[in-house]
Amino acid sequence: MADQSGSKAGISSLLTSIFGLVLLAVLIAVPRVVVPNDYQAWVGAILALGFLALEILALVLGIAGRKSLAGKVGLVLSAIVFGILIIISSLVLLF
Numbered sequence: 001m002a003d004q005s006g007s008k009a010g011i012s013s014l015l016t017s018i019f020g021l022v023l024l025a026v027l028i029a030v031p032r033v034v035v036p037n038d039y040q041a042w043v044g045a046i047l048a049l050g051f052l053a054l055e056i057l058a059l060v061l062g063i064a065g066r067k068s069l070a071g072k073v074g075l076v077l078s079a080i081v082f083g084i085l086i087i088i089s090s091l092v093l094l095f
Helices: 005-033 037-064 069-094
Strands: none
Touching: 005 037, 005 069, 037 069
């Protein structure tokens, strides 16, 4: 019987990365619509930390499950998201 741990880690990586992107969409939309102005910063910070935690988890699981197709996709998706975050952070710091 073949070892399925890489496949399970790959699928988990892909799903975690997708959930992180959904949380990013929630991070952009929800605090402005649902949360009162007094708490928007706190809710935004908590959602941002959750997004970063999910993307780091997806990256680690993608590395663990990189032998499966889902692991490769999760790893690439997380790497793209982190690359975009680094570019945006750099531009914000420069200007």
